[in-house]
Amino acid sequence: MASWTRLLKIDWLLLSLVTALLSFGLIAVYSATHTGEGDFSSHFSKQMSAALLGLLLMLLTARVPFRFLSGLSWIAYALSILLLILVDLFGVRGFGAERWLALGPIKIQPSEFAKISTVMAVAQYLSQRGSDIKKWKSVAIAGAILFVPFALVIKQPDLGTALVFIAVSIPMLIWAGASWFFMFVLLSPAITMLISFKLVLFVLWISLILLLTIFSTRRTWLVVAMLLLHIGVGSVTPMAWNKLHPYQQKRITTFLNPEQDPRGSGYQIIQSQVAIGSGGFWGKGFMNGTQSQLKFLPAQHTDFIFSVVAEEWGLFGVTLALILFFGLILYLLDLATDVRSSFSSFALIGLTSILIFHVFINIAMTIGFAPVTGLPLPFFSYGRSFLISIMLMMGLVMNFSANQFEL
Template sequence: MYRFQNIFKQIDFALLLPVIFLIITGLFTVYSATHITQASSQNYFSRQLFYAVIGVVLIFAVTFVPYKVIFDLSYLLYGVSLLLLILVLFIGIRGYGAERWLSLGAVKIQPSEFAKITTVLAVARYLSRNRRNINHISNLTVVFLMILIPFILIAKQPDLGTSLVFLALIIPMLYFAGISWFVLFVLVPPVITMVVSFNLYAYMVWILIITIILIFARQKLYLKILVFLQHILVGSLMPVLWNSLREYQKQRILTFLQPEKDPQGAGYQIIQSKVAIGSGGVWGKGYLQGSQSQLNFLPAHHTDFIFSVLGEERGFIGIFIVLTTFLFLFLYMLYLSNQVKSSFSRLALIGFTTILFFHTLVNISMTIGLAPVTGLPLPFLSYGGSFLLTSCLLIGISMNFSRNRFQP
């Protein structure tokens, strides 16, 4: 009895309960979205139920793995996932979208999902070691390589949505590892410069802003001048570089940035999604009553557009509850990252929060037309075993960190 209470105490319910709530909501919504397509409906729901059960078991299993095992294995797992990513380029099976699968008999794995977790763990371990000074150029390079290698391998698949998750990891993880403002300033704005350089006016305004910031920055003069020159150079080289590309290369890049090649097709999806959500109103049309979602007008309405089904049937109230749950989960994970003693756990938690947050933000923004259609699933709600298991694994590790929060 004492032992049982002990185990009970070690479970972080603030993490577990929101996740269970989201998974159950997801199961109901998947059922609603697919029950009309008769024959296969049972299939979708029961398959998702199957993965949900495995996912919850996985959460508990990982929670009670010794903390040291996770820390020790992190580099090894990272190496394995890189190997799998390389392997999948050669012997992978193409899925319905751009993602690729490795088929091991009856089991199919998506190495890119696995790589999200291992990359976070490996980077966290690297950054936490000996209190490295992240502002040092060599350490920075290593971290960049650790994230960019899986990024490039996945982008080559070519799975844009998933690869972007890796890019999104860079800033928060470096940020919490203690990168200085100025390094951040050197890293981020050139990307913006690249984009705005296509419009002369936007570019001029942007350079003006950069100049003002530089003037007030407390740095050595020659560094400021270097940064300024960097922006001028990037800005003036980009259009030249772009124009020197051949037409089909440009087209390829544009397609890469816009995975839905047919903008009208994607626009149509978003209109349908907005009609579904908007017509739900404050209270929603009621469970299984959504006329838009039932119309099968939303392709992938049980995967990418699951939130639209929820919005139509449960209304603003339902949406608000689910959004609040997500927000609570993320804020609690951040809070947890401040509570744990080990910097490995802390950085890993930051990485995990970023992964989940990025998926949630991009997916939900897409359903109301604030973001392009990228095909990123919504954690815990979207149909799909692979991503559900990844999310559960990630929560399991977080609960493990929570259990071992006083471990240095």
């Protein structure tokens, strides 16, 4: 038994978790897009075919020779940067379809592909001989690898997906052994930008930075550099803000606080909360969600699919789904600890981070804990390109699992 399993390179535990999540997601898509005419909705059949294709892709990816895979990282990275640039060029000329690239009948979303290949490239770099996370140069290179796709995606503009690149970097740096102080230096400018509009807070924050820096390092130049950096960022941000047009400002404030925009996101969140809250502990039952069946919920088959789950399956279904997700994440972290190759280890951490970020932001959004960003929920949200990219990630994971003893 064990021998042909090894030969097929199938990780049964991983496959079961993925299949369970996929099935749960398909049921939700069916319910959310069901038209009441008896037959399968076209959404469901499309999603179903994507799921099957995805499973096949996952099993095939697992069989790719490991050496070949790690060697592929840079090529895949370069290719996805190229695709992102193409999308940018076509986006200007084409009719607004900036996130999509049409290859004949197939439409692909390069940003999905870019997430994966960027993680692979960073993993490849961090596992190289000679890269040392304690050295600024290595950090700068890893940062640059992440920054290029980040900037291209934010230009699309797809802020939600762009943030994935930031989110991925933190666990990967921790995994590489970056110091706490270093993480602080890296993340604090973002807080400075947010805080710079309130002078009192800003002064307090700068003093805190100063204290922390002085306690953490004896090098005077570093203290001065930190201070200058933060005062610079803090004074430029409000100036840049005032340079923006009012409608641009509105877009950003709406992003940060959707309740301000009752036309769009605010309405979505109200409806989502009503759907979830009315589900109760056991839920209203499959295809019985009044909110979702009456289509009160906008984007209920894509971004707000989890509201449908929560309404129809209740807290019970929510807990089940969260346990499945958490189980998958723990298993991936275990794998990342166990694999011998440090490339695999880093890549696993990166892929896991993508998963965690998507799951957390999307679900938090449905209950009103996070802004409406348009980040879909893995295995659940309708959307073929996204589902396929998630299955490709799982295929890579399975590959690392099958080759966990290789160096």
